[in-house]
Amino acid sequence: MRLTERQSDALSELINIAFARTGAALSELTGHRVVLNPPEVAVYRTEELRGALAKFVPGDVASIHQVFAGPVAGDALLLLNYEGAVHLTDLLTDESKSSNYLDESAREVLTEVGNILLNACLGMFGNLLHVHVTFSVPRLHLETLDELLASITTNKSEMHYALVIYTAFQIRDSSVKGFLVIVLSVASLDRLIQEVDAWEARQGG
Amino acid sequence: MESPGPVRMKDTSSKERLLNAAVLHWMHDLAAQGIVTTDSDLNVVEWNHWMEQHTGKRAGEVIGYNLLELFPELTQRRLDRHYKWALEGQVRVLSQGLHGYLIAMPAVSSELGYSQMQQAVRISPLAHEGRVIGTLTIIEDVTERVAREAELQAQIEERSRLLASEKLARNDAERANRLKDEFLATISHELRNPLNAILGWAHMMRLGTLTPANTERAVETIYRNAQSQAQLVADLLDVSRIISGKLSLDVRTVDLISIVNAAVDSIRPSVEAKSIRLQTMLDPAAGPISGDANRLQQVVWNLLTNAVKFTPTGGHVEVKLQRIESHVEIVVSDSGVGISKEFLPYVFDRFRQADASTTRIHGGLGLGLSIVRQLVDLHGGTVSVHSEGEGKGATFTITLPFVGVVSNQNDAEPAHPAQSDDINTLEGLPSLQGLKVLVVDDEADTRELISEVLKECGSEVITSRSAAEALEALERHKPNILISDLGMPDEDGYSLISKIRALPSERGGHIPAAALTAYARAEDRMRVLRSGFQYHLPKPVDSAELVTVVASLAGLAYKT
Numbered sequence: 001m002r003l004t005e006r007q008s009d010a011l012s013e014l015i016n017i018a019f020a021r022t023g024a025a026l027s028e029l030t031g032h033r034v035v036l037n038p039p040e041v042a043v044y045r046t047e048e049l050r051g052a053l054a055k056f057v058p059g060d061v062a063s064i065h066q067v068f069a070g071p072v073a074g075d076a077l078l079l080l081n082y083e084g085a086v087h088l089t090d091l092l093t094d095e096s097k098s099s100n101y102l103d104e105s106a107r108e109v110l111t112e113v114g115n116i117l118l119n120a121c122l123g124m125f126g127n128l129l130h131v132h133v134t135f136s137v138p139r140l141h142l143e144t145l146d147e148l149l150a151s152i153t154t155n156k157s158e159m160h161y162a163l164v165i166y167t168a169f170q171i172r173d174s175s176v177k178g179f180l181v182i183v184l185s186v187a188s189l190d191r192l193i194q195e196v197d198a199w200e201a202r203q204g205g
Numbered sequence: 206m207e208s209p210g211p212v213r214m215k216d217t218s219s220k221e222r223l224l225n226a227a228v229l230h231w232m233h234d235l236a237a238q239g240i241v242t243t244d245s246d247l248n249v250v251e252w253n254h255w256m257e258q259h260t261g262k263r264a265g266e267v268i269g270y271n272l273l274e275l276f277p278e279l280t281q282r283r284l285d286r287h288y289k290w291a292l293e294g295q296v297r298v299l300s301q302g303l304h305g306y307l308i309a310m311p312a313v314s315s316e317l318g319y320s321q322m323q324q325a326v327r328i329s330p331l332a333h334e335g336r337v338i339g340t341l342t343i344i345e346d347v348t349e350r351v352a353r354e355a356e357l358q359a360q361i362e363e364r365s366r367l368l369a370s371e372k373l374a375r376n377d378a379e380r381a382n383r384l385k386d387e388f389l390a391t392i393s394h395e396l397r398n399p400l401n402a403i404l405g406w407a408h409m410m411r412l413g414t415l416t417p418a419n420t421e422r423a424v425e426t427i428y429r430n431a432q433s434q435a436q437l438v439a440d441l442l443d444v445s446r447i448i449s450g451k452l453s454l455d456v457r458t459v460d461l462i463s464i465v466n467a468a469v470d471s472i473r474p475s476v477e478a479k480s481i482r483l484q485t486m487l488d489p490a491a492g493p494i495s496g497d498a499n500r501l502q503q504v505v506w507n508l509l510t511n512a513v514k515f516t517p518t519g520g521h522v523e524v525k526l527q528r529i530e531s532h533v534e535i536v537v538s539d540s541g542v543g544i545s546k547e548f549l550p551y552v553f554d555r556f557r558q559a560d561a562s563t564t565r566i567h568g569g570l571g572l573g574l575s576i577v578r579q580l581v582d583l584h585g586g587t588v589s590v591h592s593e594g595e596g597k598g599a600t601f602t603i604t605l606p607f608v609g610v611v612s613n614q615n616d617a618e619p620a621h622p623a624q625s626d627d628i629n630t631l632e633g634l635p636s637l638q639g640l641k642v643l644v645v646d647d648e649a650d651t652r653e654l655i656s657e658v659l660k661e662c663g664s665e666v667i668t669s670r671s672a673a674e675a676l677e678a679l680e681r682h683k684p685n686i687l688i689s690d691l692g693m694p695d696e697d698g699y700s701l702i703s704k705i706r707a708l709p710s711e712r713g714g715h716i717p718a719a720a721l722t723a724y725a726r727a728e729d730r731m732r733v734l735r736s737g738f739q740y741h742l743p744k745p746v747d748s749a750e751l752v753t754v755v756a757s758l759a760g761l762a763y764k765t
Contacts, residue, residue, distance in 0.1 A: 028283070029303050066296070070335075093302045099361075103354045105347070108325055109302035119295045132335060135296045137327055 007193060008041050010200035014128065015039045015165055015180075018120035025116050026171075030092050035170040036117075039180075046160045046183060050149055053164070056179065057081045061148050062102065063141050064114025068122055070133035072188040074160075075152050076122055078114040079179040082142070085110055088169060088176040102142070111140045121165075121180065128195050152183055161189045239308075239324075239344030245337060247272045247288055256344075259310040259322065276308055291328045291340045299326035301347050308344065317352035395437055399430035440572045447579045454497035454583055456730055456741060458757075461533060461605075462487050464498055465526050468505035475513050482521035491528045494605055495734050500580045501605075507573040508537040508601050515599070516541035531607050532586075538600035544592040552590050553578040581605070585731040606735060634749055635756040637664035642755060643684035644668045645675040645701065646721065647693045651746070655688060655721075658748045659755065672696035676704060679713040686758050687718040688742070688751075691733070698722075702737040717758035721746065 003011065019036040026034035044052050062085035064078045080088060086099055089106040092113065099106065115138045126133045141148065165180040184192065232240050233253045242251040248271050252264040267275055272288070279285050284307060287297040299307055306324040313322065325347045331339040406423035409415055415423060446452040469485055476483045505524075512522045516539045525536040544552060553574050581588045586605035592598065642664050646652045649670075656666040667682045669675040671693060678684070687705070691698035698720055708714035719740035720733045733741045740754050 089302070099358065103357070105300070105302050105351055105354055108298070108300040108347075112298040112300040112303055115296070115298040119290070119297075123293075123295065132294060134294055134330070134332060137296050137329065138298055 003041065003043050003193070006200060007196055010196050010203070011041045011163075012039050014124060014196065014199065015041065015121060018124040019117075019167065022117045022120045025120075026092065026113065026169075030094070030171075032091070032172050034092075037168040037170060037175075040166040042164050042166075043189070044162045044164060046149075046152065046162050049152075049162050049164070049181070050145065053079070053145055053149075053179065053181075056177070057145050059144075060142055061145050062110060063143075063148055064111055064118065064138050065141060066115070066118045066122075066138045067136040068133045069136075070126075071131040072125065072129055072133060072184070072191065074185065074188060075181075075183040076118045077148075077152070077179075077181045077183075078117055079148075079181060080110075080176065084176045084178065087174065088113070088171075088178075091169075091171045091174055091176070107140050107142075111138050114138055114140070117180065121182070125192065128199060129191060152181075160185055163189070163192075238346075239342070241272070241342040241344070242331065242339055243272050243288075243342075244339045245292060247292075247340065249275070250339065259313075259346075260308065278309060279307070287328050288340055291330045292337050294330050294332070294337055296330070297328040299324075299328070301325050301351055307342070312348050313346065317348055319348050319352065322346050323348040323351045392437075392441075396434060399434040399437075402430045403427050403434075440576060443576050444572050447576070452579070452583065454500060454730065456495055456497055456734065458493045458739075459496050459498040459501060460493045461491055461501070461526055461535070462489065464502045465505050465524060465535065468502050468509055469524060471506060472509045472513060475510075476522070479513065479516070479518045479520075481513060481516055481519070484521065484523045485526075486524070487526040488528055491526045491533050494533055494607055495739070496584050496605065501584070504577050504580050504603065505535060505537070507577045508535075508603075511573055511601075512537055512539035512541065512599075515539065528607065529604075532604045533607050535603040535605070536600060538598065540598045543595045543597040544590065544599050545595050549590065549592060553588065577601075577603075583731070585735060634662055634752040637662040637752065637755055637759070640664040640686060640755065640759055641682060641684040642666050642686045642688060643675060643678055643682065643716075644688045645670075645672065645693075645698070646690040647671060648690070651690065651721070655746060655751065658746075658751055662752050662755075664755065672698070672701035672704070675701055679705065679708075679716070683713065684716065686755055687716050688755070689718065689720060689738075691720050691722040698738075699732070699736045706737040719754050719758060 016038055019039060023034050023036050042052070057079065058081075060082040062080045062082055066076050068074060068076060082102075086102055086106070089102065089109050090099055093106070093109055102110070118138065119135070122133055122135065141151075143151075160183050163182040163184065165182070167178055167180065169176045169178060229251075233251065236253055236255055239256045239259065240251060240253040241249060241256060243249055248269055249267045252262070252267045257263055262275075273279055273285050279288075282304075284299070284304070287299065290297055301323045304324075304326075306321055307326045308324075310322045310324075312319045323346070325345045327343045329341045329343075330337040331341050403426075406427050410420065410423055443452065465485070465487060469483065473483070509522070509524065516522055520540040522537070522539045525534070525538075527534050527536075578588050581603055584605055586603060588601060588603045591600045591602070637659060640663075642659050644652055644655050644659070644666055645668075646655070647670055652668045652670070656668055659666050667678050667684055669678050672689075673696065675687075675689065679687075687702075689698045689701055702718060702720070705716065705718070706714060718738045719742050720738040721742050722733065730741045739758060742751060742754055
């Protein structure tokens with residue numbers, strides 16, 4: 001399944017609304033202007049994810065993972081490479097000296113950031129699809145990309161797709177790259193794309 | 206894979222009901238976290254024991270009340286939104302790093318440096334059949350963890366700081382070592398150069414084949430080279446004395462004009478050889494000062510030699526001597542090669558030359574300016590350098606403290622009794638006839654010895670055992686001269702002289718004074734002079750020196 005250019009643009013625009021909300025929330029929390037770059041969206045089959053993400057995250061990955069359930073169900077993750085995760089927490093918590101590891105407090109800050117972003121995106125999808133989704137408590141994992149992908153793709157009998165949204169946090173003259181990965185069943189993705197088409201048609205009209 | 210969060214409530218068997226009741230009981234009484242549940246209007250339904258303990262609010266005081274009304278701070282800090290979102294079905298994470306805490310509670314122990322308990326918080330919706338019917342808040346005390354992490358972070362930073370400073374120190378040591386190596390190479394080179402000429406000409410003289418004219422030239426060359434080598438060795442010895450703290454000054458009243466003139470005279474041949482225009486501007490009001498004439502001449506000579514060395518043929522060098530308030534300034538400026546901004550801070554460093562390469566144009570050991578600085582330091586003065594950059598000349602400025610030695614006879618020559626009277630009473634020493642000397646020392650032996658010597662030379666002597674006694678004697682006897690010990694119990698000589706110098710002239714404030722001390726280091730001597738004494742007499746006292754000093758003091762009055 002591939003998105004048409006129009007679908008991709010429409011989805012990017014929708015996600016951008018959620019990103020703007022996230023940026024505003026983080027700016028207010030930290031007292032610094034935080035902007036998330038306009039997203040780039042692509043759809044992969046979960047088996048292709050590894051290849052798509054490998055060049056971005058060669059080492060350890062920090063992921064904030066929330067499971068959502070309801071008429072549309074799946075996994076939502078914010079992915080950062082380890083250095084990016086350290087850098088982002090330093091920027092958000094005003095650490096003047098740069099740390100080189102994530103302590104418990106830093107992990108918690110990351111979890112909150114992921115929570116804000118994932119809630120904004122999933123909330124936006126929920127509104128678009130007129131469905132109510134429920135969320136699990138977000139969890140932060142530090143692992144290799146392979147371990148992470150294995151944890152997403154195991155025990156899934158149904159074929160799944162991953163919506164991969166590329167962005168970067170702009171804060172205090174620095175930029176930290178990140179990936180948002182939303183894993184959906186074929187049915188859920190179909191439904192989402194239909195709604196995106198409908199939304200796009202409403203915007204056009 | 207964990208299942209989504211909302212706590213499900215459904216009809217249960219009686220066993221399950223019992224278990225659920227036990228879980229609720231555990232959450233209420235035993236949980237090590239704060240647990241708060243509200244209904245969908247945010248009215249408190251559950252407030253566990255932990256919350257009671259840490260907020261001081263009993264469950265009975267809060268249950269049934271609206272959480273946001275109980276804690277208005279939540280709304281003020283815009284945290285009420287998280288409850289709104291939870292009621293919409295979102296799970297919210299509130300990290301300590303970004304919020305500090307949700308509900309203010311005092312820290313369990315103040316030892317960790319936090320007065321408020323630091324909290325990690327989760328706020329979740331409680332749903333029943335897809336409908337949110339309330340919220341669940343879990344509060345964890347993370348104060349200790351946060352403090353421990355901060356401590357760890359500080360340790361890591363300290364360690365990397367130490368590593369960095371260690372690296373810096375190692376670099377410094379390596380650089381110093383390199384400088385010494387370069388210096389050794391330079392020294393060998395500079396000592397060998399004159400030696401080549403000396404050996405070469407001496408060899409030819411031994412062969413006896415030189416014409417009389419060439420012989421004369423040979424002797425001249427050998428002499429000149431030997432002299433230049435002697436100068437190198439003298440510089441080296443000076444540096445070694447400075448390093449070991451053994452360089453001492455022979456401090457007397459010196460006339461800077463004649464010192465500068467002497468230095469200018471000795472440099473004149475090389476000035477003329479390079480057709481350099483040498484200008485001197487010497488202010489007669491500048492001298493005299495207290496200092497070591499030979500060393501001050503060396504200072505001026507070094508600066509002049511330097512200026513001439515680095516000034517190309519046809520350039521000009523200027524020497525200025527002027528009095529500026531309480532200082533005397535000697536300024537040597539040239540139109541020479543100048544000094545780059547990068548090298549400027551290192552000009553006075555030992556073993557440093559801007560061009561340390563073996564092919565450098567200008568010879569020398571790079572010691573001259575370092576000696577200048579050390580000698581000026583010993584005189585209590587400063588030396589500074591200014592240059593607009595390479596090719597733009599350089600200006601060296603020396604300031605020396607003007608210690609207030611002036612004649613008390615309207616700028617006429619001091620009338621030393623020694624010069625006006627030929628009656629010598631102590632082995633040809635000058636007479637001190639008509640002088641009244643106040644001697645202050647806590648040691649009776651020294652007091653007696655000094656008064657004996659002075660009386661022998663015809664002066665009247667008053668003695669005091671302490672600074673207090675001396676001040677009294679000064680008022681009562683109006684002596685002409687003061688000789689005071691420095692180290693005395695209760696009040697020392699420095700304190701005495703500063704009190705005296707604060708007095709008006711008619712009460713003895715300007716009395717000429719010499720200090721007696723066993724401290725012979727140069728910095729002690731400088732302190733003596735700066736504190737208001739004109740002379741420094743080392744112990745044990747030499748009779749002849751004592752009488753000479755008193756005689757010369759007789760011609761002087763202290764002037765501020």
